[in-house]
Amino acid sequence: MKGSEAIIKSLKDQGVDIVFGYPGGVLLPLYDVLYDSDLKHILVRHEQCAAHAADGYARASGKVGVCIGTSGPGATNLVTGIATAHMDSSPILAIAGQVGTALIGRDAFQEVDTLGLTMPITKHNFQAMQADEIPGMIKSAFYIASTGRQGPVAIDLPKDVQEQEFEYKADFQIDLPGYKPTRKGHPGQIKKASNLILKSKKPVILAGGGVILSESSYELLELSKLIKAPVTTTLMGKGSFPEDDPLSLGMLGMHGRKVANLVVDECDCLIVIGCRFSDRTTGKVDEFAPNAKIIHIDVDPAEIGKNVDIDIPIVGDAKIVLTSLIKTIGKLKEGNPGSTKEWADYISDFKINCIPRLSFDDVPLKPQQVIKEIRDSIDYDAIVTTDVGQNQMWMAHYFTSKIPRTFLSSGGLGTMGFGFPAAMGAKVALPENDVVAVCGDGGFLMVCQDLATIREYDIPVVVCVLNNRYLGMVAQWQKLFYDERMSHTHLGEVPDFVKLAEAFGVRGERVEKPGEMKETLQSALKSGEPTLIDVIIDPDEILPMVPPGCGITEIVGEYKVEREVPGEIPYRTPHKEKEWE
Amino acid sequence: MDEQRSHVISALVLNKPGVLQRVAGLFTRRGFNIDNITVGTSEQENMARMTIISRGDEKVLEQIIKQLNKLIDVVKVRDLTPENTVKRELCLIKIHATSEKKRSEVIQYANIFRGRIIDVSPETLTVEITGAPDKIEALIDLLRIFGIKQIARTGPTAISRGTLD
Numbered sequence: 001m002k003g004s005e006a007i008i009k010s011l012k013d014q015g016v017d018i019v020f021g022y023p024g025g026v027l028l029p030l031y032d033v034l035y036d037s038d039l040k041h042i043l044v045r046h047e048q049c050a051a052h053a054a055d056g057y058a059r060a061s062g063k064v065g066v067c068i069g070t071s072g073p074g075a076t077n078l079v080t081g082i083a084t085a086h087m088d089s090s091p092i093l094a095i096a097g098q099v100g101t102a103l104i105g106r107d108a109f110q111e112v113d114t115l116g117l118t119m120p121i122t123k124h125n126f127q128a129m130q131a132d133e134i135p136g137m138i139k140s141a142f143y144i145a146s147t148g149r150q151g152p153v154a155i156d157l158p159k160d161v162q163e164q165e166f167e168y169k170a171d172f173q174i175d176l177p178g179y180k181p182t183r184k185g186h187p188g189q190i191k192k193a194s195n196l197i198l199k200s201k202k203p204v205i206l207a208g209g210g211v212i213l214s215e216s217s218y219e220l221l222e223l224s225k226l227i228k229a230p231v232t233t234t235l236m237g238k239g240s241f242p243e244d245d246p247l248s249l250g251m252l253g254m255h256g257r258k259v260a261n262l263v264v265d266e267c268d269c270l271i272v273i274g275c276r277f278s279d280r281t282t283g284k285v286d287e288f289a290p291n292a293k294i295i296h297i298d299v300d301p302a303e304i305g306k307n308v309d310i311d312i313p314i315v316g317d318a319k320i321v322l323t324s325l326i327k328t329i330g331k332l333k334e335g336n337p338g339s340t341k342e343w344a345d346y347i348s349d350f351k352i353n354c355i356p357r358l359s360f361d362d363v364p365l366k367p368q369q370v371i372k373e374i375r376d377s378i379d380y381d382a383i384v385t386t387d388v389g390q391n392q393m394w395m396a397h398y399f400t401s402k403i404p405r406t407f408l409s410s411g412g413l414g415t416m417g418f419g420f421p422a423a424m425g426a427k428v429a430l431p432e433n434d435v436v437a438v439c440g441d442g443g444f445l446m447v448c449q450d451l452a453t454i455r456e457y458d459i460p461v462v463v464c465v466l467n468n469r470y471l472g473m474v475a476q477w478q479k480l481f482y483d484e485r486m487s488h489t490h491l492g493e494v495p496d497f498v499k500l501a502e503a504f505g506v507r508g509e510r511v512e513k514p515g516e517m518k519e520t521l522q523s524a525l526k527s528g529e530p531t532l533i534d535v536i537i538d539p540d541e542i543l544p545m546v547p548p549g550c551g552i553t554e555i556v557g558e559y560k561v562e563r564e565v566p567g568e569i570p571y572r573t574p575h576k577e578k579e580w581e
Numbered sequence: 582m583d584e585q586r587s588h589v590i591s592a593l594v595l596n597k598p599g600v601l602q603r604v605a606g607l608f609t610r611r612g613f614n615i616d617n618i619t620v621g622t623s624e625q626e627n628m629a630r631m632t633i634i635s636r637g638d639e640k641v642l643e644q645i646i647k648q649l650n651k652l653i654d655v656v657k658v659r660d661l662t663p664e665n666t667v668k669r670e671l672c673l674i675k676i677h678a679t680s681e682k683k684r685s686e687v688i689q690y691a692n693i694f695r696g697r698i699i700d701v702s703p704e705t706l707t708v709e710i711t712g713a714p715d716k717i718e719a720l721i722d723l724l725r726i727f728g729i730k731q732i733a734r735t736g737p738t739a740i741s742r743g744t745l746d
Contacts, residue, residue: 124654127598127599144653
């Protein structure tokens with residue numbers, strides 16, 4: 001068998017039926033085998049989109065997404081997408097071609113040190129120097145990418161290795177002596193956590209992306225009901241808990257919901273699940289949850305205590321740990337109704353007064369109104385992706401998600417240009433679900449060439465470009481913190497996004513007034529055609545935020561609420577001393 | 582704030598190309614400090630042992646160990662505490678010495694420190710010394726007056742005492 005044949009066979013053995021890629025000189029042997037293969041290949045128009053599409057595929061389906069790029073520039077173009085997946089623990093396999101082994105190190109044409117480049121942005125990477133290494137390498141890559149704390153794996157594949165003949169043995173073993181992810185939580189720690197939770201009067205749960213990755217949303221809901229604790233999420237955790245539930249607080253952090261930020265500040269016990277305490281989530285670390293004992297459940301031991309000091313760490317898979325935690329609390333709770341009812345009632349009163357206002361009849365459109373109309377147009381199992389910046393934070397803040405893997409966003413790396421190709425990948429993974437990308441005009445323009453891909457392969461995603469002709473988030477910071485000196489954030493008056501879409505054979509629509517978004521989006525989804533909707537929005541709309549370096553209660557900007565109530569909101573100043581110390 | 586102190590970390594790693602880069606890159610990227618690193622083969626086939634000397638408080642040490650453990654090619658990581666560890670370094674010192682008197686003094690000092698003369702030329706003497714880093718420092722200080730031409734040090738390597746892992 002040839003190396004290139006072994007790659008395709010190994011991918012198929014791992015259950016891969018589709019890859020996103022872009023060929024090149026050193027990948028000719030691999031693409032020659034692909035020509036006759038039933039492995040579906042989607043030719044993207046830029047390698048970065050291949051990586052983001054594989055990432056979107058992985059986030060939507062939970063399966064490992066695969067992307068391929070050639071050596072040199074192909075590999076460097078994959079890098080942004082790999083780094084994006086790494087920051088958000090998304091399981092992808094990136095295969096990059098490499099110059100022949102005899103040429104490595106000689107600055108050959110299209111040679112780059114892919115192994116060195118991808119080392120800090122992958123969970124692990126490999127370089128195949130012999131064809132017979134390939135089957136074990138690909139099997140290991142899938143195992144590493146999809147277990148423990150998930151993440152991207154890269155394989156560097158020299159041209160001659162693809163051409164090399166070897167004898168394929170079906171009974172090969174993989175040996176990874178340095179890789180043994182912890183799955184079960186320590187029973188002693190679970191018992192300690194259970195006791196703390198039962199003693200607590202004001203518990204709050206913070207759910208991160210780990211809840212989604214470990215498929216433990218059901219257990220999260222069960223725990224929250226059992227101890228009557230409200231649930232806030234990080235950006236990556238959005239969708240892990242139904243946001244229309246009375247116990248949902250919405251997203252926490254720099255652009256979080258006011259109620260979430262204030263309640264976390266006040267709580268006496270914070271149960272954090274699958275979350276890495278990003279600075280965007282915690283604000284000033286020293287002032288984060290000042291009154292709380294913190295329980296941290298995470299599959300990655302290195303996340304425990306990395307940014308925030310933890311009182312009770314539990315290392316393990318969230319699903320397994322939550323199941324044991326629920327069981328232990330259930331046993332301890334028998335005959336003891338708990339004392340958190342008062343807290344739950346307080347939260348629900350508090351919440352009603354903090355519901356952000358969504359309905360506006362302004363022209364140009366307010367993003368809140370646009371998001372409300374998007375929500376009203378699609379089912380809860382529809383997948384939305386966002387780009388990065390204001391569009392992302394508006395969506396995170398105002399859009400109600402209920403189901404895991406339906407809200408896909410580049411959280412850690414904050415990669416502009418993620419939304420559209422990720423939507424493409426998600427649609428390929430789940431063709432039955434509606435997929436809507438909500439992008440800004442800046443980010444979309446970074447990847448707009450892939451309109452060709454959705455046209456050529458008939459991938460009917462709907463791209464909503466929230467068009468304010470600004471790099472909105474940077475502009476927002478300039479307005480708030482840099483005396484409105486709008487340095488290089490105005491994008492000018494081009495392009496005409498409708499014409500741009502039409503040039504690629506994609507339906508182009510424009511939305512300017514309240515009510516039009518719903519109608520246009522619904523007809524776009526009904527058409528079954530790839531569609532771009534250019535949504536003209538108000539460039540002056542600012543999302544209230546916590547200035548960098550401040551505690552999360554210090555929200556600046558007007559927080560417009562749905563229900564205006566006379567007087568102050570019933571927020572109680574927290575007691576600075578911990579109650580049981 | 583915890584006390585900043587020097588830590589000796591011993592890591593058993595797969596002896597594969599790039600493993601040193603993975604470890605060194607991790608230290609750079611995470612802002613951990615490396616004072617010294619030595620690598621050599623170990624008692625196990627296909628595995629190498631790295632001895633890393635780093636400075637930081639207990640929190641930093643904990644992160645270093647956890648982050649090292651995350652590397653797929655790292656099999657085992659241990660923090661070697663000073664009381665339970667033997668630490669040795671090898672140092673070669675080339676001294677400019679032409680006169681008989683100077684030469685015999687260098688040889689005497691080397692003997693006191695249980696060093697050996699491993700090379701002689703009409704103009705130089707080379708001393709080999711093994712020991713804890715402070716002993717090596719002491720000999721270097723003494724030899725400075727003769728005029729040191731070159732020093733090559735391996736940096737400390739370390740192993741736990743007795744039956745400790």
